[in-house]
Amino acid sequence: MVAPMTAQPPLIRTAAPHTHNPAPVNPPKILVRDINVFYGAKQALFDVTLDIPGKAVTAFIGPSGCGKSTFLRCINRMNDTIPGCRVDGRIEMDGENVNDSHIDPVVLRAKVGMVFQKPNPFPKSIFENVAYGPRIHGIASSKSDLEGIVEASLKKAGLWTEVSDRLHQPGTGLSGGQQQRLVIARAIAVSPEVILMDEPCSALDPIATAKIEELIDELRQQYCIVIVTHSMAQAARVSQRTAFFHMGKLIETGSTEEIFTNPRESRTQDYITGRIG
């Protein structure tokens, strides 16, 4: 049974509870048109069409197995690394189709950083972890330049004060929350334009989660951020736009406030109130 939607108070406090204007939508950074994804013969995504604004946080929500991660991986073509995975459709970033044959996924991925569910620092020192991207892409011109990039990235990721005295110790020796901020620093060290985050806080405790959320909120001044999350509260707290996926289809997309207070689709309503999922 679905309650009347209009009269309902906000289910979850959103980023801007007192305004009722939709959050300002920046010009779209990524235009997604009719994306279909297949794993072998099995179709995982059906005709997904979506605009993702720049300098804002877009949250993907939906029950497990609905294709959020699959869709996220389309944006930086990580699906190319999965054997048997086929992607059809257009994803335009700054007017260029990333699925075009002349686009080099290696170059694309330098522009589109990714943070995974489980922190995955390389078994190298903290410094080398952050320096990884600048090294392979030849970004730093000198050693001091590289050191500058590493320091700036760690500062942006809010980790500098905690690790500045042990940059040359293994990155795997940090705590889970620190490791997650380390891989965020690693991702922003190559100055990407887009950062994709696949459940970045699901392995973290509430304090570490709060730190990452704070960080995401800061990073959105500069980057286009897409975050997959299973926490409605987190989606409400950090994102300006939300897209709800269900069974491989994009059901509804809109400003976060709208989705959480006044969803158009009953399936969205059911999901955010915990009735499906």
Place this chain on the structure above:
Amino acid sequence: MTVLIALALLAAFSAGVYLLGRRRAVVLADGKSASLHSLPGYHGTWVALWAGVPAALIVILFAIFGGRLEDAALRAQVPAAVAALDAERQEVFWSDAGAMSRGQTPSEIGYVGDLKTALDAKAAEGRRIAAIGLIAVLGLSGVLALCGVLLAYPRLSKDFRARNRVEGWTNVLLIACSTIAVMTTLGILLSLVWESYRFFQSVPPADFLLGTAWDPQIAMRSDQVAAEGAFGAVPLFAGTFLIMLIAMAVAAPIGLYSAIYLSEYAGPGLRATIKPLLEILAGVPTVVYGFFAALTVGPTFRAFFNWVGGFLVGGPMDSLGQYLETVQNQMALTAGVVMGIMLIPFVSSLSDDIINAVPQTLRDGSYAMGATKSETVKRVILPAALPGVVGALMLAVSRAIGETMIVTMAAGLQAKLTANPLDTVTTVTVQIVTLLTGDQEFDSPKTLAAFGLGLTLFTVTLALNIVALGIVRKYREQYD
């Protein structure tokens, strides 16, 4: 033969007892097997174990030690005619008497008079002793089997914990098996140490470990008493090391690169074909590699070097050319290269496992940073897998050191202290083989030297394996 028949009979008896015990349990349960503490099968098994195992143990002990007991009983009384013989002839007499009692022909037929009567008497006695022993053992095991049943069967009841008892038996059985394995290894090790000790009594360890002349026929120093040759093992160590280096120079890069190809580049279909092929290569017996080395690779190398030598003769590198023209079929290079080929599947399948153990999240992390495949391999996967790969290579080294067949067939037998891969060399294992093949007395320093070499080899490979396995294990735990 009798022993096997006795064991088969016992097995049949236990099987019958099993059925009996099972039926009893079913009867006890009144058809409701859930009311039993243990399933009927456990009751049957427990009774069958008591019926079979102690009796079988007696039979097996008899099979192992019976012969010796009978022999001792036979020799307890020495006939006067035999006592007059010298010790060596006495031995011959006893073994002939034993042979005749078993219905075989004696090795010597020159027995006359008293000796002949004594031999016949002893042969008859031997037959008698064997018959008594057999009957005693069969009787004893039969009684044990019956006692087992009679004692165990009445204890079956509804609440009898047959399941736990059978568990206890299983436990004992497993412990016995692992004890046998450990004891055998220990026994081999002890005999190795003991014989080496005897060797080192006649050849000082320093001469053995540091001497540079290996010739087990000629005396090393005229004042040395027992030694009949030179036992300086350094040329053997050097030869082993040289061939191992060549083998690893072939196996390490090729094995490692093919492992990288298999785990990172090859598609699942290709991988499914190549990996079994490589594993077939690992199953080829080394003697096959040996004649491949001796008949194909050796002559090819020789022809090649002779051909190169032909060009150099008369030129500025005349002496090198002269040398190359004299290169023979047997050389360290052939043995090393073929051994390297033999080790490729070993290295590649171990490294492949290790590379596969590097978590996928690290690869994803690297690809997501915009790294190419080879950058990911070079900068993330190999550094992460390095300790494990080093361990795999060390295991390969210890196999290279222990390999015998290829070297015997391809590198020659001459102990030379040289670093020239085109020369013939010999290795520790090959020398052990040559020392022990053919007719040998087993207490001359020449044969005992084999144990000295064996012990050295054992120590080195053991140390290598321990270190390597330690590294591999530590690496495996790293991602758990």
